[in-house]
């Protein structure tokens with residue numbers, strides 16, 4: 001599954017037409033899918049109001065109105081004059097059944113369900129005047145709303161707030177990023193007949209889905225032992241930060257590491273899990289660091305001002321490494337790139353801004369662009385944490401589809417770094433380890449769900465969600481009909 005920009009969606013649409021696929025069939029499938037989704041979501045609803053715009057989103061709404069009418073529902077349709085192309089044909093087909101009223105006549109009082117077909121991906125600027133008023137009236141009507149493709153007005157304000165959004169052909173940024181996703185309510189993807197080959201353009205970001213993630217899970221053969229399934233060395237901690245390395249170690253174990261060693265300054269009161277090997281060092285250059293048995297490292301968590309020194313020492317081991325928190329300084333990450341050590345960096349927006357020498361606002365405004373700039377500049381796999389977390393490495397990008405705001409809690413990032421390191425240690429390439437770690441970590445957050453969850457609990461939930469993924473129980477949110485965390 002890919003994340004489509006409106007332009008990419010139009011291009012796929014145009015390619016289908018070039019292949020000879022009649023565009024009217026796409027509109028017919030889209031409108032009918034909306035009608036079917038609405039009927040399934042509110043089976044008791046008898047009366048519908050369809051509020052349609054002047055473009056193809058409106059055309060989809062007119063098709064939906066025809067089907068709802070044919071299924072015996074009371075339908076009032078409001079639309080402006082002047083539809084063109086397929087939308088004009090959809091209008092003509094509907095006009096053979098029903099009177100179409102002007103938008104000025106919109107009356108939502110008798111409607112059990114409102115269909116929002118004002119604007120879709122063709123919106124180029126914020127709604128104003130009568131259009132803005134219409135969106136606000138739909139919201140004020142306090143009726144269930146089904147949005148055609150996207151709630152009208154997004155990504156700007158004002159916009160319609162829907163209970164159900166039927167995403168046509170593919171998912172677009174407003175179905176994935178906030179605040180758009182909150183306005184969508186439940187999201188249901190409707191295939192509308194585009195040839196599958198047009199729906200997987202490799203240059204578009206991948207949306208992490210259970211099927212793809214399941215295939216990445218490292219297998220564990222019957223004769224496995226703790227030295228054969230991946231060993232992790234956590235390097236971090238400082239007098240002022242003691243919990244972070246322990247949480248990373250827990251994350252690594254709970255993601256399946258066979259053995260975890262924690263190296264930390266001997267003057268720090270780091271308290272690794274009982275199961276971990278302790279490696280207190282008097283200084284980071286201590287030769288004992290090189291004795292640790294590990295195939296991958298997680299470096300920098302809770303390193304404080306010594307994080308850079310810790311990372312430079314750890315670099316000498318030349319093993320696949322997750323760099324986090326206090327290791328995330330430009331000179332440090334560049335040193336790893338220069339040494340050609342496979343790395344995954346896991347900054348939050350503040351750390352990403354520090355690496356890119358820009359403001360946090362710039363990072364937050366364009367997470368995908370920022371992650372890709374990190375990947376390009378530092379020749380690394382970049383995991384930019386956020387809602388949602390995005391990933392990039394030169395030539396490819398991905399967006400996570402699990403996780404929720406309850407995960408905004410201290411130590412959650414340390415658990416993630418440990419989990420990614422465990423997958424690196426198990427032999428996964430940085431891109432696969434990062435995607436799987438991020439996906440499972442978010443899934444653990446969704447499993448717990450509640451505000452007030454702790455990092456510790458996130459780690460504890462990893463085996464539970466891993467098992468669910470392994471057994472094939474999971475469906476992506478756009479198929480499962482899950483409500484987005486608002």
Ligand SMILES: NC(=O)C1=CN([C@@H]2O[C@H](COP(=O)(O)OP(=O)(O)OC[C@H]3O[C@@H](n4cnc5c(N)ncnc54)[C@H](O)[C@@H]3O)[C@@H](O)[C@H]2O)[C@@H](O)CC1
Nearest residue numbers: 013026027055056057119120121122123124125126127149
């Ligand atoms: N593969 C696809 O993507 C398909 C898309 N279809 C539908 O087509 C939609 C896109 O249709 P359109 O490109 O016609 O665009 P819309 O129907 O979203 O918008 C209509 C027109 O409104 C104008 N406009 C933009 N911003 C405005 C504003 N703030 N105030 C007033 N007018 C504004 C623009 O000129 C735009 O062309 C999709 O969202 C989807 O519903 C379907 O019909 C079937 C296939």
Ligand SMILES: [K+]
Nearest residue numbers: 116119150152
């Ligand atoms: K819409």
